[in-house]
Amino acid sequence: MAPTQASVEDRALTSRTIEVGLRVGLVAVLVYGCLKIMGPFIHCILWGIVLAVAVQPLYVRMERALGGRPKLAAGLLVLAALLLLTAPTVALTVSLVDTAASLSGDLRAGSVAVPPPPASVAEWPIIGERLYAEWTGASANLEVALAQIAPQLKAIGRWLLTSVATTGVGILMFILSIVIAGVFLANGPRAAASAIAIAQRIAGDRGADLTTLAAAIVQSVTRGILGVALIQSLLAGIGLLAVGVPAAGLWALLVLLLAVVQLPSLLVLGPIIVYVFSTSSTLVATVFAIWSVLVGLSDNFLKPLLLGRGVDVPMLVIFMGAIGGFVLDGIIGLFLGAVMLALGYKLFDAWLGEGEASVGPLPPSMPT
Numbered sequence: 001m002a003p004t005q006a007s008v009e010d011r012a013l014t015s016r017t018i019e020v021g022l023r024v025g026l027v028a029v030l031v032y033g034c035l036k037i038m039g040p041f042i043h044c045i046l047w048g049i050v051l052a053v054a055v056q057p058l059y060v061r062m063e064r065a066l067g068g069r070p071k072l073a074a075g076l077l078v079l080a081a082l083l084l085l086t087a088p089t090v091a092l093t094v095s096l097v098d099t100a101a102s103l104s105g106d107l108r109a110g111s112v113a114v115p116p117p118p119a120s121v122a123e124w125p126i127i128g129e130r131l132y133a134e135w136t137g138a139s140a141n142l143e144v145a146l147a148q149i150a151p152q153l154k155a156i157g158r159w160l161l162t163s164v165a166t167t168g169v170g171i172l173m174f175i176l177s178i179v180i181a182g183v184f185l186a187n188g189p190r191a192a193a194s195a196i197a198i199a200q201r202i203a204g205d206r207g208a209d210l211t212t213l214a215a216a217i218v219q220s221v222t223r224g225i226l227g228v229a230l231i232q233s234l235l236a237g238i239g240l241l242a243v244g245v246p247a248a249g250l251w252a253l254l255v256l257l258l259a260v261v262q263l264p265s266l267l268v269l270g271p272i273i274v275y276v277f278s279t280s281s282t283l284v285a286t287v288f289a290i291w292s293v294l295v296g297l298s299d300n301f302l303k304p305l306l307l308g309r310g311v312d313v314p315m316l317v318i319f320m321g322a323i324g325g326f327v328l329d330g331i332i333g334l335f336l337g338a339v340m341l342a343l344g345y346k347l348f349d350a351w352l353g354e355g356e357a358s359v360g361p362l363p364p365s366m367p368t
Contacts, residue, residue, distance in 0.1 A: 043329055044173050047336050048180030052191070053215050054222035059185045071186045078182035085234070086175060092237040092249040093171055131274075173332055213350060214343055217313075221342045225318060226335050228302045229259030232295055236265060239291045243276055243284055259299070260338065261319045266296045313342045 038045075052059075055077060063073040184191050200207030237252030245251065251272060255265045269292040277285040318338050325337015 041176075043332055043336060044177045044180055046340075047173075047177040047332050048184060050218055050222060050336065050339050051177060051181035052184035052188075053218045054227070055181070056185070056188070056215075056219070059188070070188065074182040074186035077185065078178055081178045081181075082175065085178070088234050088238055089174065090171060091241060092234075092252045094249070177332065210347065210350070213346065217343050217346050218339055221313070221318070221339050222335075224303055225260060225262075226338060228299050229256050230335075231302060232256070232259045232265055232298055235295045235298065236269060236292070239288055239295065240272070243280060243288045245272055245276065255295075256334070257322065260322045260334075261315055264296055266292065269296065313345055317341055317345050 035042075059073055059077060062077065063070055066073050066076075196208050196211050198207075199211045203210050233252045233256035236255045237248055240248035240251055251268055254268045258265055258267060273285070273289045273292055276288050280288075318341070321338040321341030322334050323337075325333030325335070325340070327333070329336070
């Protein structure tokens with residue numbers, strides 16, 4: 001009996017379905033395998049892209065000054081970044097690791113101690129006696145409070161120890177990201193064309209516009225907010241290391257977080273200035289105080305210098321991105337999280353604006 005037309009079509013449909021399923025499955029397996037292999041480097045690549053986009057205007061000017069030599073310009077930028085950023089970053093990270101490891105051990109052992117003020121503090125004019133009394137009382141009261149929450153402190157100590165274990169890897173990833181950024185810069189036209197092609201595959205005719213918008217947001221956030229914050233924290237950290245302040249890496253990290261959310265760094269450096277005056281010579285303490293004030297005021301000229309015209313993103317978005325990224329992926333996550341969340345916010349806002357424009361203005365309400 002000859003097969004009917006319906007049965008032939010059913011078998012053809014089944015065959016095509018199986019073929020499509022096999023193709024999709026093979027592609028899924030390939031994508032999964034690629035993601036697994038690239039997993040350890042995903043954050044480095046993303047941060048490398050962000051860095052390349054952020055310094056692209058500087059790279060273009062340098063390339064022109066070198067007579068149109070893209071690889072030489074990219075290599076010089078990478079070398080300059082490694083020389084200027086790596087040494088202070090490594091020094092502050094070592095300090096942060098030592099502080100976290102020591103604090104973790106004290107918390108787990110329940111032996112956290114708050115040092116009392118030096119006797120010389122009481123001899124300071126005007127504020128000496130009051131400051132000495134307040135410092136002594138705070139030291140005693142804080143020790144009593146910490147003793148009451150010992151179990152929670154032990155859990156925090158274990159978390160600190162786990163975080164410290166990944167810090168060295170974070171530094172290596174940071175250095176690798178700078179090198180990756182140089183590779184993207186040296187192949188700028190090809191990388192830009194690839195980004196536009198991907199965006200057009202996703203968003204159609206709007207792809208090129210969205211790529212331009214994304215690049216503008218990345219440059220504004222990285223140079224106007226994160227770049228200024230990083231420079232301020234490094235300058236503060238250099239001053240802290242120079243005068244031998246304990247836990248210099250921790251205080252520099254706090255300065256970085258405050259600068260990201262546009263709060264004055266003197267909230268951290270102010271009490272440290274008092275501490276340096278109580279433990280160092282008057283000359284050293286005065287120089288450190290002047291340095292700290294200059295660091296706190298540096299954003300007034302760093303932002304125009306870095307062409308950071310500001311970005312129309314709420315500080316809450318920047319703060320959540322920075323803190324969430326830092327908790328997930330350390331130092332790189334702090335910067336990458338702020339950029340990614342700001343980018344997502346602005347693209348979502350642009351999408352909403354496009355939808356409102358297509359709907360048009362609401363009709364006037366009817367009189368009652």
